[in-house]
Amino acid sequence: MNTQASDIIIESTGLVKHFGGGGLLSSPTIVRAVDGVSMAVKRGETFAIVGESGCGKSTLGRLLLRLIEPTAGDVRYEGRSILGLPPNEMRKLRREMQIIFQDPFGSLNPRMNVRDIVGEPIWLHGLAHGAEKQERVADLLRTVGLIPAHGERYPHEFSGGQRQRIGIARALAGEPKLIIGDEPVSALDVSIQAQIINLLEHLKDRFGLTLVIIAHDLAVIRHMSDRVAVMYLGEIVELSDTDDLFDDPLHPYTQALLTAIPVPSPVNRQPKPLLQGDVPSPAAPPSGCRFHTRCPHAKARCREEHPRLEAAADGRQVACHFWREIQNAGSGALTAPPASPALTKRLALYKTWRERHDKTATPGL
Amino acid sequence: MMNTSALPSMLDHTRRKSESDAAHPLLKVENLSVRFDGAPAGINVVDDVSFAVAKGRTLCIVGESGCGKSVTALALMGLLPTPPARIVGGRALFDGKDLLALPDRERADMRGNQTAMIFQEPMTSLNPVFTVGDQITEGILRHRKISKAAASERALEMLRRVRIPAPEKRMRAFPHELSGGMRQRVMIAMALANEPQLLIADEPTTALDVTIQAQIIALIHQLQKESGMAMILITHDLGVVAEVADEVVVMYAGRVVESGPVEDIFADPQHPYTIGLMGSVPSLGRRQGRLTTIPGTVPPAELMPRGCRFSPRCPFADQRCVSDPPPLIELSPGHRARCWYAPLELHREPIR
Known part of the structure; x- marks a missing residue:
């Protein structure tokens, strides 16, 4: 699925975003939302950013698109820094880099009908006019599994899943190369979530997109992504190919995250070792390794010395002083129980009947 | 935290009589139906729902938005806003008393006492x-x-x-x-x-991060073991169900479509909705192609079919499903599914 390693579409170096602590009216405490993040996304891959509330994953997503300005560091898109670009050039670039938000209720203008919502980027970037523009809007709606007649309606007339489809159609309208999805499926019901995941994967293949998925659901990430960056309190603590990360998590935080996922099988229930306590505030991150207050392996060095993101085997990166020892402790790998024979059999039956059903009925993803 | 043995002593001694009979359900809900004012005739938001929970056991109600799981819980707690919601049928026997027939005053005395509820958003x-x-x-x-x-x-x-x-x-x-x-x-x-003898928890961990969710689930489980209370846990997360449930009720559009012991639901899912739902959840193992999906969405009340409510989204459905509501059929002891064609492999040939 990956193209050659050198083909980087977007990268960040030493990216920092601090909130507050500025002028007269802002809060005196500085929230270190993103604190020195360097990463590179390859063209054509699905790159996931995972972490819990307050880890800075959404802020990082917005920084990558320059929707907010960083405190320090650089973002390069296709080899050039986008931070110094004048507004008109930045606007041109925005066509290529789009975002889909978590909340399909808050991110669509309630006073615009769907045709205008989806057609706006086409008009804005002068991609088409008049009848040709309408034809493109109709095409886009079909592409995301809606019907062109939906164009006359307003956002409130749609369900959550349909609104997310509208948001995706709008993101596609400018013919982007890169789409960042900020929790694109987490507000949706399970069955609708599966539809949208499949739609995003289908569109990625069809249009050759690069996806950056920001999410907290590890099962969704394992399913969709090629590589994963795990964030904790504004920093990347581990970055790795998806299968390696799930089969052999190196950082103790990644191990704890995987252990915490409820396993969808009622056989062999066992109490599991759980992380204690809450995530500390990003306004006052702990000294040394930021995870040391919750880490079961923490030693004196972890309290004092901040671990750098260092290279491990297979192009992996991990920020932990003791990852070699911890890895050998053999904790955290996720063993997913296989589906039962009856479920496997009936799912196969379900799939064949669905395919037949799809051929005879209206298409939908 | 292990000082729990000292706790019960200071509390009342009046509610100990039902302890002897563990097999006897503490709560038995029979044919509960709730209707919203203005809904089309015959379309109840909760329709003919029955289940039972025994002391010390956990019943999970699983389903997606609009399946009626929260309305069921609110009806049991006497917290349904009336109007628009009205209980139009059924009983809920708690310790022999019908909760749904109690006067408001007695209901209020029970709430937070014999029965308690926790919600998704504590704030x-x-x-x-x-x-x-x-x-x-x-x-x-x-x-x-x-x-x-x-x-x-x-x-x-x-x-x-x-x-x-x-x-x-x-x-x-x-x-x-x-x-x-x-x-x-x-x-x-x-x-x-x-x-309380019964705790109803409505999506108690949905708003929480994974590591915190795991802590809360472990805590609830531990407290339940200590106190022996019965629990109804409402969730959309099949992983949570697999971790805590003894019995499972799967709801779709106001009806129970499948119910049974947790092992049966996961090892031998029978209803096409349950099967589709399990296929929709990404696996934690290595990727195996695209997800299986359930097409479409839950129909609005005006378009709800008379027969099986899942039929508009079901790949196996035929005319009979659309017009005749299927009964809950017992397929093995305690395991029921509301489908004309369960088990599917006997009634639905593989097709090429």
């Missing part, structure tokens, strides 16, 4: 202008004839029991000063302060 259930300690104490004083000092002592003990660090300090904290996980612990402390 909307906690009063922002009172301290955590005051709110728990108030709940205890509402139902117990003890002194304020004793109630306050009991509240502190509850905070300790739900493993809140520095409980003396937290007694004086306001809800906004606590994290989401801590607030949910406070809610649990409040719900369990009067040692």
Whole structure:
């Protein structure tokens, strides 16, 4: 699925975003939302950013698109820094880099009908006019599994899943190369979530997109992504190919995250070792390794010395002083129980009947 | 945190009689139907729902938005807003008494006492202008004839029991000063302060991060083991169901479509909705192609079919499914599915 390693579409170096602590009216405490993040996304891959509330994953997503300005560091898109670009050039670039938000209720203008919502980027970037523009809007709606007649309606007339489809159609309208999805499926019901995941994967293949998925659901990430960056309190603590990360998590935080996922099988229930306590505030991150207050392996060095993101085997990166020892402790790998024979059999039956059903009925993803 | 053996002694001794009979259900819901004013005739938001929970057991109600799981819980707690919602049929026998027929006064005496409920978003259930300690104490004083000092002592003990660090300090904290996980612990402390026999938990961990969710689930499980209460856990997360349920009820569009012991539901799912739902969840193992999906969405009440409510989205459905509501058929002891064609492999040929 990956193209050659050198083909980087977007990268960040030493990216920092601090909130507050500025002028007269802002809060005196500085929230270190993103604190020195360097990463590179390859063209054509699905790159996931995972972490819990307050880890800075959404802020990082917005920084990558320059929707907010960083405190320090650089973002390069296709080899050039986008931070110094004048507004008109930045606007041109925005066509290529789009975002889909978590909340399909808050991110669509309630006073615009769907045709205008989806057609706006086409008009804005002068991609088409008049009848040709309408034809493109109709095409886009079909592409995301809606019907062109939906164009006359307003956002409130749609369900959550349909609104997310509208948001995706709008993101596609400018013919982007890169789409960042900020929790694109987490507000949706399970069955609708599966539809949208499949739609995003289908569109990625069809249009050759690069996806950056920001999410907290590890099962969704394992399913969709090629590589994963795990964030904790504004920093990347581990970055790795998806299968390696799930089969052999190196950082103790990644191990704890995987252990915490409820396993969808009622056989062999066992109490599991759980992380204690809450995530500390990003306004006052702990000294040394930021995870040391919750880490079961923490030693004196972890309290004092901040671990750098260092290279491990297979192009992996991990920020932990003791990852070699911890890895050998053999904790955290996720063993997913296989589906039962009856479920496997009936799912196969379900799939064949669905395919037949799809051929005879209206298409939908 | 292991000082739990001392706890029950200070509480009342009047509710111990049903303890002897564990197989006898504590709560038995029979044919519960709830209707919203203005809905089309015959389309109930909760339709003919039956289930039972025994002491010390956990029943999980699983389903997606609009399946009626929360309405069912609110009806049992006597918290349904009427109008628009009205209970139009059924019984809910709790310790032999029909909860749905009780006068409001008796209902209020039971709520927070014999029965308690926790909600998804603790911030909307906690009063922002009172301290955590005051709110728990108030709940205890509402139902117990003890002194304020004793109630306050009991509240502190509850905070300790739900493993809140520095409980003396937290007694004086306001809800906004606590994290989401801590607030949910406070809610649990409040719900369990009067040692309810039945706890209804409506998506208690949905708003929480994974590591906090795991802590809360482990906590609820531990407290349930200690107290022997029955629990109804409402969730959309099949992983949570697999971890805590004894029995499972799968709901779709107001009806129970499948129910049974948790092992049967996962090892031998029968209803096409249950199967589609399991196929929709990404696996934690290596990727195996695209997800199986359930097409479309739940139809609005006006378009709800007379027959099987899942039929518009079901790949196996035919004309009979659309027009005739299927009964809940028992396929193995205690395992039922509401489908004309279960088990599917006997009635639906593989096709090429």
